[in-house]
Amino acid sequence: SQQGEEDPQALSIQEGENATMNCSYKTSINNLQWYRQNSGRGLVHLILIRSNEREKHSGRLRVTLDTSKKSSSLLITASRAADTASYFCATDAQNAGNMLTFGGGTRLMVKP
Amino acid sequence: EAGVAQSPRYKIIEKRQSVAFWCNPISGHATLYWYQQILGQGPKLLIQFQNNGVVDDSQLPKDRFSAERLKGVDSTLKIQPAKLEDSAVYLCASSLERLETQYFGPGTRLLVL
Numbered sequence: 103s104q105q106g107e108e109d110p111q112a113l114s115i116q117e118g119e120n121a122t123m124n125c126s127y128k129t130s131i132n133n134l135q136w137y138r139q140n141s142g143r144g145l146v147h148l149i150l151i152r153s154n155e156r157e158k159h160s161g162r163l164r165v166t167l168d169t170s171k172k173s174s175s176l177l178i179t180a181s182r183a184a185d186t187a188s189y190f191c192a193t194d195a196q197n198a199g200n201m202l203t204f205g206g207g208t209r210l211m212v213k214p
Numbered sequence: 215e216a217g218v219a220q221s222p223r224y225k226i227i228e229k230r231q232s233v234a235f236w237c238n239p240i241s242g243h244a245t246l247y248w249y250q251q252i253l254g255q256g257p258k259l260l261i262q263f264q265n266n267g268v269v270d271d272s273q274l275p276k277d278r279f280s281a282e283r284l285k286g287v288d289s290t291l292k293i294q295p296a297k298l299e300d301s302a303v304y305l306c307a308s309s310l311e312r313l314e315t316q317y318f319g320p321g322t323r324l325l326v327l
Contacts (some may be wrong), residue, residue: 119249135315144218144305145257190256194313202255202316203272 108191108208116213121178123190123208126171132194134167134174135202139188148176148189183214215239218319220306226257235322239287239308245269247316248281248291249305257305263289296326306317312313 106121109124122160124206125134151158151167151174158165164177169176188209219238227233244265249257261271261278266286274281278297283289293300299327303323307316 132313137318144320145307147315147317161327192256200263201259202226204258206256 108189109153110208111206112211113210114211114213115181117181117183119181119212120183121185121212122208123176123210125173125174125176125205127191127193127205128172129193130196131169132196134165135164135192135194136163136165136174136176137190137192137204139190141187144186147188178210181212183208183212186210186212218306218308218317220304220319220322222322223320224323224325226327227296229298230295231262232292233296233324234290234292235304235324237289237306239289239306240317243308243310243315243317244286245280245309245312245314246283246289247307247309248289249307251287251303251321253302260291260314269312278305286293293324296324298326301326315327 107126115121118202131153135150138148138150139145149160149163149165151165162179167174188207190204190207192204221236225233246263248260250260251257260274262269263283266283279293281291288313296318303321305318307318309316
């Protein structure tokens with residue numbers, strides 16, 4: 103079963119706009135991670151946020167975590183055509199020993 | 215630093231045939247993972263190794279899937295016999311230790327006809 107569920111499943115925006123993706127999960131976690139996957143390629147780690155953190159930034163990426171609501175969001179600011187990809191959240195549940203459970207992903211298309 | 219290497223990149227087989235995938239993790243990474251990613255879904259963990267020992271294989275269909283990491287470095291994943299529903303991308307990942315960031319290889323795309 104998938105722990106994380108992303109919303110929306112698909113998102114289409116214009117270059118320069120911001121993109122927001124949400125992830126909800128079910129059980130208590132050690133950390134939550136976001137990955138990007140370009141078509142036909144492997145996953146690239148974007149950012150990790152620990153359960154005691156509420157917000158984290160990396161370049162144009164901003165991740166928030168609300169453990170009371172068991173949810174996270176990924177914001178990509180000033181999007182570029184190269185940001186077109188699928189984005190997955192993955193949770194590392196407590197006592198799971200770094201066994202990540204991935205959601206179904208959000209497919210983002212950024213139009214030039 | 216070289217990334218995670220996987221081969222082959224693509225494989226087409228008929229159902230009931232056997233297939234094997236190979237993974238070479240990043241040098242020095244103790245933990246190795248195999249994931250299955252069906253089209254349109256997120257990756258699902260099949261098995262996790264710590265050095266040459268299995269940490270978790272609870273989601274590995276053991277009647278047809280097997281994996282080994284004999285010398286604690288590279289690993290092979292085998293399917294025997296393959297079914298149509300095994301069509302997927304098989305991703306290998308490695309991390310320095312169990313609680314560190316995982317780095318993924320490009321995957322092997324399997325099509326079972």
